[in-house]
Amino acid sequence: MRDEGFLIDTTVWVDYLRGRDEPLRDRVASMVNDDRAFTSEIVILEILRGAKSEKEYRMLQEDFLALPRLSMDSEAWEIAWRNSFLFRKRGLNIPIVDTLVSSLAIRHGCTLVHADRHFSQLPQYVQIKTLQL
Numbered sequence: 001m002r003d004e005g006f007l008i009d010t011t012v013w014v015d016y017l018r019g020r021d022e023p024l025r026d027r028v029a030s031m032v033n034d035d036r037a038f039t040s041e042i043v044i045l046e047i048l049r050g051a052k053s054e055k056e057y058r059m060l061q062e063d064f065l066a067l068p069r070l071s072m073d074s075e076a077w078e079i080a081w082r083n084s085f086l087f088r089k090r091g092l093n094i095p096i097v098d099t100l101v102s103s104l105a106i107r108h109g110c111t112l113v114h115a116d117r118h119f120s121q122l123p124q125y126v127q128i129k130t131l132q133l
Helices: 010-018 022-033 041-049 054-065 074-089 096-108 117-124
Strands: 006-008 037-040 111-114 129-132
Touching: 006 022, 006 096, 010 022, 010 041, 010 111, 022 037, 037 041, 037 096, 041 054, 041 096, 074 096, 096 111, 096 117, 111 117, 117 129
Parallel strands: 006 037, 006 111, 111 129
Antiparallel strands: none
């Protein structure tokens, strides 16, 4: 995986799709246009779950399937298992989905782009690069 890859979390995609934050839209669009934006099946699941109509569902599905996806292979699962244990032992209440997303970023060497405060805590405990937008 390229060092400059960015796994964009659902929280950022939601803000991007709402279109209220112009600087965020520009940053995400730049990552996509430069072929540095990645997604995952988990992020797609969260996005499609929030579709308001069948038409929106199909449009979002088409758009997100056009992005390169990072898959949960056995190494990513092992990272997730370990990190879930470590986070809990350190008193962090990281949701399972976010543990999986962060583990994908670690596994594939991507920076995790997010808008969730708890993701910014992770570099204290695991080897992950994060970017809060």
